[in-house]
Amino acid sequence: MTTTTASFGASNAAILKDTKVQSGSFQGLKSSDSLALSTRTVPAYCVSSSNRSLIRAVSTSAKPETVTETKRSKVEIFKEQSNFIRYPLSEEILTDAPNINEAATQMIKFHGSYQQYNRDERGSRSYSFMLRTKNPCGKVPTQLYLTMDDLADQFGIGTLGLTTRQTFQLHGVLKKNLKTVMRSIIESMGSTLGACGDLNRNVLAPAAPLVRKDYLFAQQTAENIASLLTPQSGFYYDVWVDGEKVLTAEEPPEVTKARNDNSHGTNFPENQFLPENFKIAVTVPTDNSVDILTSDIGVVVVTDDDGEPQGFNLYVGGGMGRTHGIETARPRLAEPLGYVLKEEILYAVKAIVATQRDYNRRDDRKLRMKYSRMKYLISSWGIERFRRFIEQYWGRKFQPFHELPEWEFKSYLGWHEQGDGNLFCGLHVYNGSIGGKMKKTLREVIEKYNLSVRVTPNQNIILCDIRKSWKRPMTTALAQAGLRRPRYVDPLNLTAMAYPAMPLCPLAITEAERGIPDILKRIRAVFEKVGLKYSESVVVRVTGCPNGCARPYMAELGLVGDGPHSYQIWLGGKPNQTSLARPFMNKVKIQDLEKVLEPLLYHWKHKRQSKEPFGDFTTRLGFEKLKELVDKWKGLAVSASRRNLKLFADKETYEAMDSLAKLQNKSANQLAIEVIRNFVASQQNGRNE
The missing domain is CATH 3.30.413.10 (Sulfite Reductase Hemoprotein, domain 1)
Incomplete structure (x- = not known):
C-alpha cells in the first residue's frame, strides 16, 4: 500500500510533494486517521522546497473507558472504508455518468462540494456540483478572486455566491469539469478542503483590514486555528491534482508544535472524524x-x-x-x-x-x-x-472569563481608513450574489487596481488596500454597476440575509434567496403604510429550511421554511445578534405575510419605548399579546399608496429610473423616493451646517 501525507497552512493552499511510505508504517491504523484533529498520527515525511526532514510519529493514548460504543451510521462506515476519503470518489469522478454514487456523495463533502440537481426541472435529474471555498477570515488573494470569477462563467451558472461564513460558492459545475475547476482553484492559492463535511468549517474573523493590533491578532489566530484543524492526509490533492506538488508554504511553528503535542491524549488514532460539522x-x-x-x-x-x-x-x-x-x-x-x-x-x-x-x-x-x-x-x-x-x-484549568463591553453589529460598508494610509471599501452585495454588470465591473476594478478582497459573514465584499487617489474613479465605476454607497441602499437590505435554498439545495422546503427580494419590498411597503420612517429597519433573515444557514434564529424577524410557500415566523432577536429569537407563528403562507407583519409593525410604531428595536419590543409585549393584536387586526383605512404622489413627468425619465432600479432589485418608484429623500436630507444638513 502507498499513500501520501501533506501539510497545509491556514489558507489550505499549500501542498508538499508526496512521499511513498511503506505498507508496514500504517499497520493497525484505520482510514479515519486522515482527519485526526490535524495531527500526524502516522510516520510521515514532510518535504519542503529544499530538503526532507523526518517527522516522528506522535504517540497515542487509549480511548477513555467512559466512552460508550454505539452502532455506527451508514455514513460513519463510508468514512472508515474510504481509504482516507479517497474511495470511491476517485473512481466515481472518472465515470461517464453525470452523478456519483451514495458513498462518493458523502465523501465529496470533505473535499468541499455537494452533489445537487435542479428541483425546478421535471423528468430525469439534471445533476451538477456546488463547490465552496475555504477562506479563513474571508481573505481572498487577487488571483483567486479573478480565477473564481472566470470559473463561474466557464463552468458555473454565471454568478458567484458569497456565503454567511466568508467563502465563495460556485454552482452548476458538471462532473466532467470537477477536476479542472478544483485544479484551477488550488493553483490560484485557494482550496475547498474542509468547506463541507464532518470537520471544522471555515473559521470566521472580522473581515475589516484594519491595521490594529487586536484585529491583526484575531485574524492571525483564526488562520492558525484553521491550519491546526486542517486534515493532514493528502487525500484532497491526490484526488484533484494527482498528488502533484503545486506550491509550498510554511505554517507558523506554534501551530506545528500544538498539532504534534499529545501530552494529554488528544491525538487518537481512531474515531478521528467529527460526528457533525464544527464552526x-x-x-x-x-x-x-x-x-x-x-x-x-x-x-x-x-x-x-x-x-x-x-x-x-x-x-x-x-x-x-x-x-x-x-x-x-x-x-x-x-x-x-x-x-x-x-x-x-x-x-x-x-x-x-x-x-x-x-x-x-x-x-x-x-x-x-x-x-x-x-x-x-x-x-x-x-x-x-x-x-x-x-x-x-x-491538562490545565481555565481562568475566569474577563468582562466584555456591549457587542455591536458592524458591517464595514462604505469607505474607511485602514490605518496604514490606505482605504478599504465595503460593498453591499444584494443577496450575496455577484452577477451581471456588477460582476463584470467588480472584476475590472479588482484587476485594474490589483486589489485583494475579503468576504464578510453578512454576504458582502470588501475591497482592500485602496490608495486615496483611486477613491473617486472607483466610486463612479462601482455606482454605475449598482454597487452604491450604503446611504443609497434600503436599510432593510443592509442587514438582511438569505441562503440559496431552491432550486438546488436538497434540504430546502421553500424559497429563500429567490424569495427575499420580493419579501423585502413587501416589508418596506408595510413600513410606509404604517408610517415608519424610511431610515428605520429590522434585521430580516430567511431560510428555506430549519437548518439555519443564514442564522435566522438571531434575527429580529426570521422566516424559516416549514412547508411549500409557507414559513415559520421567529421574533425577538436583537440588532447586535446577542439574543435568540423564538417561534411566533407556524405555517404562514407567503401571500398572507402582510396579515401578520402589518399589525406587528403598526403597534411597534405606536407602542414602542424610546428607540426600542423591533426585537426588544416583541419580547417586551410577549407573544400572547402579539398574537391577540394579529387576530384582532382589521387593517388600516389609509395607506401610503393612496397619497397619489406622481413621481414621473415623462416616459423617458421613468424608463431611465426603472433601468437603474432593476440593478438594485427595486421599483422605479422606490428608487425615486430614495433619491428625493436623500436630496432633501443633504439640503437640510447643509442648512444646519
Missing part, C-alpha cells in the same frame, strides 16, 4: 460582525490597557441547526467557558474539539441535528461538567 469564530471586543454566539467555539481577543493582546475569552456551545417537530433539536447561544493566555489558545481549542469528537453520538445520521452537535452535549452535561472534561484533555 469556530474569532473576533475582538464589541465587534460582532461574526455572530460570535452562534459558533461551537467563539474566541474573543482580550488586550491590556495599551491594546496589546494578552489572551482570549472562550464561548462554547452555539449553533443554529434545528429540526421541525423535534422540540429538543433547537438553536442555542454559546455560553462563557473561561479565559486562556494567548500562547495556550491552540491547545485549548484542541481539547474542546477532542471532547466533541469522543463524546457525541455517531449512530443515527437522521438524528444528527438532535444529538451530534456540541451544543446538545453541553445542554446535556451542563457547562461545569463540560469544562472539567476539556481541562482533562488540556
Whole structure:
C-alpha cells in the first residue's frame, strides 16, 4: 500500500510533494486517521522546497473507558472504508455518468462540494456540483478572486455566491469539469478542503483590514486555528491534482508544535472524524460582525490597557441547526467557558474539539441535528461538567472569563481608513450574489487596481488596500454597476440575509434567496403604510429550511421554511445578534405575510419605548399579546399608496429610473423616493451646517 501525507497552512493552499511510505508504517491504523484533529498520527515525511526532514510519529493514548460504543451510521462506515476519503470518489469522478454514487456523495463533502440537481426541472435529474471555498477570515488573494470569477462563467451558472461564513460558492459545475475547476482553484492559492463535511468549517474573523493590533491578532489566530484543524492526509490533492506538488508554504511553528503535542491524549488514532460539522469564530471586543454566539467555539481577543493582546475569552456551545417537530433539536447561544493566555489558545481549542469528537453520538445520521452537535452535549452535561472534561484533555484549568463591553453589529460598508494610509471599501452585495454588470465591473476594478478582497459573514465584499487617489474613479465605476454607497441602499437590505435554498439545495422546503427580494419590498411597503420612517429597519433573515444557514434564529424577524410557500415566523432577536429569537407563528403562507407583519409593525410604531428595536419590543409585549393584536387586526383605512404622489413627468425619465432600479432589485418608484429623500436630507444638513 502507498499513500501520501501533506501539510497545509491556514489558507489550505499549500501542498508538499508526496512521499511513498511503506505498507508496514500504517499497520493497525484505520482510514479515519486522515482527519485526526490535524495531527500526524502516522510516520510521515514532510518535504519542503529544499530538503526532507523526518517527522516522528506522535504517540497515542487509549480511548477513555467512559466512552460508550454505539452502532455506527451508514455514513460513519463510508468514512472508515474510504481509504482516507479517497474511495470511491476517485473512481466515481472518472465515470461517464453525470452523478456519483451514495458513498462518493458523502465523501465529496470533505473535499468541499455537494452533489445537487435542479428541483425546478421535471423528468430525469439534471445533476451538477456546488463547490465552496475555504477562506479563513474571508481573505481572498487577487488571483483567486479573478480565477473564481472566470470559473463561474466557464463552468458555473454565471454568478458567484458569497456565503454567511466568508467563502465563495460556485454552482452548476458538471462532473466532467470537477477536476479542472478544483485544479484551477488550488493553483490560484485557494482550496475547498474542509468547506463541507464532518470537520471544522471555515473559521470566521472580522473581515475589516484594519491595521490594529487586536484585529491583526484575531485574524492571525483564526488562520492558525484553521491550519491546526486542517486534515493532514493528502487525500484532497491526490484526488484533484494527482498528488502533484503545486506550491509550498510554511505554517507558523506554534501551530506545528500544538498539532504534534499529545501530552494529554488528544491525538487518537481512531474515531478521528467529527460526528457533525464544527464552526469556530474569532473576533475582538464589541465587534460582532461574526455572530460570535452562534459558533461551537467563539474566541474573543482580550488586550491590556495599551491594546496589546494578552489572551482570549472562550464561548462554547452555539449553533443554529434545528429540526421541525423535534422540540429538543433547537438553536442555542454559546455560553462563557473561561479565559486562556494567548500562547495556550491552540491547545485549548484542541481539547474542546477532542471532547466533541469522543463524546457525541455517531449512530443515527437522521438524528444528527438532535444529538451530534456540541451544543446538545453541553445542554446535556451542563457547562461545569463540560469544562472539567476539556481541562482533562488540556491538562490545565481555565481562568475566569474577563468582562466584555456591549457587542455591536458592524458591517464595514462604505469607505474607511485602514490605518496604514490606505482605504478599504465595503460593498453591499444584494443577496450575496455577484452577477451581471456588477460582476463584470467588480472584476475590472479588482484587476485594474490589483486589489485583494475579503468576504464578510453578512454576504458582502470588501475591497482592500485602496490608495486615496483611486477613491473617486472607483466610486463612479462601482455606482454605475449598482454597487452604491450604503446611504443609497434600503436599510432593510443592509442587514438582511438569505441562503440559496431552491432550486438546488436538497434540504430546502421553500424559497429563500429567490424569495427575499420580493419579501423585502413587501416589508418596506408595510413600513410606509404604517408610517415608519424610511431610515428605520429590522434585521430580516430567511431560510428555506430549519437548518439555519443564514442564522435566522438571531434575527429580529426570521422566516424559516416549514412547508411549500409557507414559513415559520421567529421574533425577538436583537440588532447586535446577542439574543435568540423564538417561534411566533407556524405555517404562514407567503401571500398572507402582510396579515401578520402589518399589525406587528403598526403597534411597534405606536407602542414602542424610546428607540426600542423591533426585537426588544416583541419580547417586551410577549407573544400572547402579539398574537391577540394579529387576530384582532382589521387593517388600516389609509395607506401610503393612496397619497397619489406622481413621481414621473415623462416616459423617458421613468424608463431611465426603472433601468437603474432593476440593478438594485427595486421599483422605479422606490428608487425615486430614495433619491428625493436623500436630496432633501443633504439640503437640510447643509442648512444646519
